[in-house]
Amino acid sequence: MNPVVRVVWEEWADRDLPLPAYATPGAAGADVRANFPLADRDLGMVLAPMQRAIVPTGLRVAIPAGYEVQIRPRSGLALKHGISLPNTPGTIDSDYRGPLGVLLINLGTEPFAIAHGDRIAQLVVAPVVQAGFAAVDVLEDTARGAGGFGSTGRG
Numbered sequence: 754m755n756p757v758v759r760v761v762w763e764e765w766a767d768r769d770l771p772l773p774a775y776a777t778p779g780a781a782g783a784d785v786r787a788n789f790p791l792a793d794r795d796l797g798m799v800l801a802p803m804q805r806a807i808v809p810t811g812l813r814v815a816i817p818a819g820y821e822v823q824i825r826p827r828s829g830l831a832l833k834h835g836i837s838l839p840n841t842p843g844t845i846d847s848d849y850r851g852p853l854g855v856l857l858i859n860l861g862t863e864p865f866a867i868a869h870g871d872r873i874a875q876l877v878v879a880p881v882v883q884a885g886f887a888a889v890d891v892l893e894d895t896a897r898g899a900g901g902f903g904s905t906g907r908g
């Protein structure tokens with residue numbers, strides 16, 4: 754059975770906008786939209802190059818225990834305009850109940866306007882495993898060893 758993420762609207766939110774939704778049957782991410790308070794709906798928001806801002810969605814969520822929601826950039830916004838998330842993927846923990854805002858950054862060269870109702874990111878529901886951590890005296894050797902960034906080939 755698929756997990757169900759329960760969603761509640763903020764009091765000020767525009768309930769005529771759709772809840773997060775999958776654009777196609779095979780989509781991994783559900784599109785989430787900018788949902789500005791009434792006073793900001795006509796203006797939206799403009800992100801200058803290299804500017805970061807939290808874009809409101811008007812939503813709060815309850816994620817089932819054992820899952821997280823990852824917030825990821827939309828590929829079209831990234832390719833065409835340089836719009837991304839500075840902490841991609843962002844994680845929403847199952848015990849968080851605060852407002853759902855999307856932290857966007859404009860990596861492009863031109864200001865980018867975000868209008869009320871624009872699809873701004875995608876939400877991916879994923880299982881989470883909480884591991885135990887144990888202090889040991891020695892780690893076993895591997896073929897890679899201590900090689901770090903770029904140690905397994907070009908890049």
